[in-house]
Amino acid sequence: MFHLILFLFFGAICVAGAVNLLMQSHPINSALSLVVVMGSLAVEYLLLGAEFVAAVQVIVYAGAIMVMFLITIMLLNAGKEERSHGSRVAMLLGVPGVVIGGALIAWTILARSTTDSVSIGALQGDPRGIAKLLFHAFLLPFEVTSVLILIAIMGAVVLVSRPEAVVRSADSSPVRQPEPMIKDRELVAAGKDH
Amino acid sequence: MNITTFIIISLIKSAAVVGVLLTAVAYSVWLERKVSAHIQNRWGPTRVGPFGLLQPLADGVKFIFKEDLTQPHVYKPLYIAAPIIAVVFAISSIAVIPFGTWIQVGPLPVVGSLGTYSQITDVNIGLLLVLGITSMGVYGIALAGWSSNNKYALLGGLRASAQMIGYEVSLGLSLVGVVIMAGSLSLREIVDAQGGVFWGFIPRWNVFHGQTLAFFVFMIAAYAETNRMPFDLPEAESELIAGYHTEYSAMKFAMFFMAEYANMITASCMATMLFLGGWHGPIFGPYFLRVLLPVAWFCLKVFVFMFVYVWVRWTLPRFRYDQLMAFGWKVLLPLAVANIVVTALIVAWRA
Numbered sequence A: 001m002f003h004l005i006l007f008l009f010f011g012a013i014c015v016a017g018a019v020n021l022l023m024q025s026h027p028i029n030s031a032l033s034l035v036v037v038m039g040s041l042a043v044e045y046l047l048l049g050a051e052f053v054a055a056v057q058v059i060v061y062a063g064a065i066m067v068m069f070l071i072t073i074m075l076l077n078a079g080k081e082e083r084s085h086g087s088r089v090a091m092l093l094g095v096p097g098v099v100i101g102g103a104l105i106a107w108t109i110l111a112r113s114t115t116d117s118v119s120i121g122a123l124q125g126d127p128r129g130i131a132k133l134l135f136h137a138f139l140l141p142f143e144v145t146s147v148l149i150l151i152a153i154m155g156a157v158v159l160v161s162r163p164e165a166v167v168r169s170a171d172s173s174p175v176r177q178p179e180p181m182i183k184d185r186e187l188v189a190a191g192k193d194h
Numbered sequence B: 001m002n003i004t005t006f007i008i009i010s011l012i013k014s015a016a017v018v019g020v021l022l023t024a025v026a027y028s029v030w031l032e033r034k035v036s037a038h039i040q041n042r043w044g045p046t047r048v049g050p051f052g053l054l055q056p057l058a059d060g061v062k063f064i065f066k067e068d069l070t071q072p073h074v075y076k077p078l079y080i081a082a083p084i085i086a087v088v089f090a091i092s093s094i095a096v097i098p099f100g101t102w103i104q105v106g107p108l109p110v111v112g113s114l115g116t117y118s119q120i121t122d123v124n125i126g127l128l129l130v131l132g133i134t135s136m137g138v139y140g141i142a143l144a145g146w147s148s149n150n151k152y153a154l155l156g157g158l159r160a161s162a163q164m165i166g167y168e169v170s171l172g173l174s175l176v177g178v179v180i181m182a183g184s185l186s187l188r189e190i191v192d193a194q195g196g197v198f199w200g201f202i203p204r205w206n207v208f209h210g211q212t213l214a215f216f217v218f219m220i221a222a223y224a225e226t227n228r229m230p231f232d233l234p235e236a237e238s239e240l241i242a243g244y245h246t247e248y249s250a251m252k253f254a255m256f257f258m259a260e261y262a263n264m265i266t267a268s269c270m271a272t273m274l275f276l277g278g279w280h281g282p283i284f285g286p287y288f289l290r291v292l293l294p295v296a297w298f299c300l301k302v303f304v305f306m307f308v309y310v311w312v313r314w315t316l317p318r319f320r321y322d323q324l325m326a327f328g329w330k331v332l333l334p335l336a337v338a339n340i341v342v343t344a345l346i347v348a349w350r351a
Helices: A002-023 A027-048 A051-076 A088-111 A127-137 A139-160 A164-172 A178-190 B003-039 B055-065 B076-096 B126-136 B138-147 B151-182 B187-192 B212-225 B250-275 B287-313 B321-350
Strands: B102-108 B112-117
Touching: A002 A027, A027 A051, A027 B138, A051 A127, A051 B126, A051 B138, A051 B151, A127 A139, B003 B055, B003 B076, B003 B112, B003 B250, B003 B287, B055 B250, B076 B126, B076 B138, B076 B250, B126 B138, B126 B151, B126 B187, B126 B250, B138 B151, B138 B250, B151 B187, B151 B212, B151 B250, B151 B321, B187 B250, B212 B250, B212 B321, B250 B287
Parallel strands: none
Antiparallel strands: B102 B112
16 A cells, blocks of 8 residues: 555656656756656655566666766757747647547557556566576677667778878878868868878 | 564665765765875865864855856756756665565554564665666766766766766676576675675685675776766866866755765775675674674775775776776676676586
8 A cells, every 4th residue: 555655646747747848948957857766766666576677767867877868958958948839730639649649559458458557566686697697698789789880880980080191191291280181081082182 | 574664674774874975975085085195195085073073064065055056058948857866876876785684673652563584675676776777877977077068077977977887797797607606686685695604714705705806897887877087087187177077066966976975985885786696795793783784794895895985996096098998898798798607607516
């Protein structure tokens, strides 16, 4: 009973945070609302019995990824959004979309409520169980996903690094000038000799 | 144990632990001032009480009665929330830290015989919980830097968040070896796994039991996590005035101060539990001594770590920012990963 009250309470906080995320006009406030959503989701996981997922949710999403979001917003110095009066297209497409989506979710919940519901604290989400699943049953998908993330990281490194030839020519010239680097690259791209 | 007794015992334990923690925070400031003074051949606080022992009280009174300035250009809601966030997350991780063994209080008049662990609560993901709570602490610093609407504060906040996220990776990975050795994430079970001795005199603490490298990686990463010398770039006074707390005064400034020292105490408790055997030590004598000695050993080890914190601060110079990043990602992280691989191979080979 006490668990159910807590579950509903944090569910309400989660939804309120999500609504606040959309209502706030300043990006920092929106990002902090997202932190609230993630924190209350972690409590919901904890109440369902998935302790490890709850801890990872806090450490990875709330503690690392959202901090990166905050840093980006701070560095860009993003200001307040201007309030518009809404577009007619959004109203025409959005309201029926919300109604249809809500109806679909409600129908799914009502139609399958007896078969797949999880009672509170029933999940076997301790670290040992999760590790058995990750490293026995789902070893290949797990490793493939980590290779995928590695490729994404390497792609980011390649995108931000300067081309090798340009770096070398800039380093060998006695006086460093910022402009010729770009010119060199343009000349190389155009296939001209200088 | 029925629900009423449980609630009463929990309340008593929480009050005792929080009281001890806050007193320890106040006296670690005294320790810092005293040790730094002696390192610099001065006396430090001597006027208030014997050995200046009442100095924290005087500091507290001073902070409360100072003028609490709020600059007109700050973003008020977050400016006020930031020190609260910092203090709350710094203090709350103490809830899962075990200080000693089972305590049994003899037959009492109304409730009879009561027993409890000297720990507020034991959860089976205790280690992850502490890491999660400390990782949330970065919000206090980042938001303080941003909401102050001041270039130096913003730079300090950005430095702090980049540094804390970067070193958190090494910190977490250095603990994986300990978790593999203990086979559990519960802090009490990790400490229990370190009981006993080798060859009759060397204690089976993790630091002597194959995790020496992890211990040093953890210590260095913990210094960076708590923004202490030689990693105190977020508040480097020669570059950034005071970093993220430039615009704060009076009790709001004192709350950042408290958060820093509470984080140091948490890091010292973690190092004690995970690498130095927690409350394990020579236990002897009558029953009350056998209950109190483990707590005393725990406190002694934590005190040693706090002393080293202060000692390092007044000994080492500050890193440059690129050196800090290069050291974290190119030295500490590979060392921590190598420690995991070697530990896992040895444990698997023995099993």
